Amino acid sequence: MAQPKKAASIWDVARLAGVSHQTVSRVVNGSPRVAAATRDKVLEAIAELGYRPNRLARSLAGGAVESVTVLTADTSLYGPEAALRGIEKAARSLDWSVQISVLDPADTHSDADIVARLPRAGEPTIIMAHDEPGMRAKQVLLDTQPQAMVAIGPYTAEELAASPWLVGMDDGKAAAEATKYLLDLGHETVHHLAIPTSTGTFGGGKAHRADGWARVLRDAGREVPDPVPSGWTIAEAFKAVQPLVADPSVTAILCGNDNLALATMRAAHLAGRSVPGDLSIVGFDNTPFSAYTTPALTTVNQDFESVGRGAFELLRHRVDGANPRPKPSWPEPELIVRETSGPPRPRS
Amino acid sequence: MAQPKKAASIWDVARLAGVSHQTVSRVVNGSPRVAAATRDKVLEAIAELGYRPNRLARSLAGGAVESVTVLTADTSLYGPEAALRGIEKAARSLDWSVQISVLDPADTHSDADIVARLPRAGEPTIIMAHDEPGMRAKQVLLDTQPQAMVAIGPYTAEELAASPWLVGMDDGKAAAEATKYLLDLGHETVHHLAIPTSTGTFGGGKAHRADGWARVLRDAGREVPDPVPSGWTIAEAFKAVQPLVADPSVTAILCGNDNLALATMRAAHLAGRSVPGDLSIVGFDNTPFSAYTTPALTTVNQDFESVGRGAFELLRHRVDGANPRPKPSWPEPELIVRETSGPPRPRS
DNA sequence: ATAACCGAAGTGAGCGTTAACATCACTCGG
């Protein structure tokens, strides 16, 4: 069935159709300067040979750019995964191809190593810059090919507007909102189980979750407890959160994401603390499972898929220069109150 | 800082080092036939120019293949996501690049459309063939370029051994094991909330989850209830499972994956049925969250990441022909008993 | 001392496309 022969090239089509290879190229690329009769002949030849254009050659020859490379440190995390989905969707609709390369923190890579992942110099690249490896990659690319990169991360509206290569949402603002919500519920203070920072220290960016949380507590004149650092995995979070759930004075925990929140719910359950009776828990991201836990998780919705699409649009703008700089067009993070949050028990 | 000039090519390096472009190529590719002094000169020039080889050109010129394209219908599902991770890891360690293209069931694509996603004819491709779009893509690629494709899906050991392009695990066997476990616990029968089938009908493949489940019930002489079909999303599952949780005669449900199991737990809770007291629930896949739900989910562990790696190895074997056909080397699916399963309540 | 050999390097021809320019047959206005 399958011919072991080499795939047909534009020249083979040209020969069969009795035209020049350039005419075939014109037909394939939909140039209007081709007679209808010729076009039909060529199309017929293409069908007969099962010809498919070779994108590598196309790019090499200086055709329009048509591929993006996504650099990310974790594809199992909901945020990056959803953003990647948005990128892929947007890219596919324009017939761009999407490459993905994972920045594994395990193998410490040099700057050269990071750049070597790109299939060619100047390859359009989107970086998920929410953690340390991502931030580093962002810096490397910024030094190497700033005109062909876009980074996704937590930034304030001002930061986003000021930088031509940034896309993201203001997590700090969202975290502030969630913290305020818990305070308004009557909690004395709110504790924070934090995702790994991208900078090594908490408070590195105004748009970081931990930062928005701390800001609200300070502004309200409340004690700001030390944030409890956790890794990204649920198992790590489960371990890290133990002291918090064991402490009866802790009545509310804002978790850096829904995975951490799930771990916290589990830990609270095992510690014999009821949720939300003894302990209110708020997550982050509105991960699909969050609406179906028992009790259902109060969390902050983030439309990562739209952000991913936005990143692609911005990148395209920067690479082609053609379209005007696209405006951010995704919904703001929004608190979704479900069942894991409520007023604290009255002091006894 | 960044020079807007074009990136350096092999010729630029050659000129600067005072050698021919071929010598540069030799150095870059680690050929032994280069004098040490020359090599150093070239390396220096490379560093100075910041030269990076262009993979597109390399592939075009007939260098070794060094990219894989992964075709999948759903990146948010744990299985495909984990397999993709395995593929990426294996590929990266060999310096291959990974492309990803999502088979969106929304835009019904023609066979030609599927093939058009590949960057070039003969592009090495791995297909996640666990659902309808995947199966279709598998068929198309099988007809087009069987020598450069590998499919991942649920197959029996015999099927896997017989086909040179198949990789996967025997879900049927695992489902059978889980069903038997529930029967042994004393349940009269076991109901099944099923993931979408890849063939349109249940029982299409011996290695399918629904098939293994039905087989055990039949063999045990039990009634085989109609499997309840669900979509992939938790929300769909939640809706689909309602009749099951509402029926007090249903004491055990085997769910097609952990998402469906989570939905079932939630539905059971809302219906006032305790788990595992009134209802035993078993999931599939050992999704990370499954160990942290309350109660923790009994499920079947699947090492998708290893399967992904295996798929890559097999593909490499088929494309290069060099290495001997790699043997499957991942753990068998294994039942993990946690807290959502137990004996039925004694009849009253 | 001469032929045969070997390692180090260079030359030229593609790989499949597109961009830029050249050519050719018409058609049209004056």
Place this chain on the structure above:
DNA sequence: CCGAGTGATGTTAACGCTCACTTCGGTTAT
């Protein structure tokens, strides 16, 4: 009825790299 357009096509030169040869100076065997 001829020069200028114009639309349809062909020709040539990249793009950055690898492959298959060729060349050249210095050994080694005879």
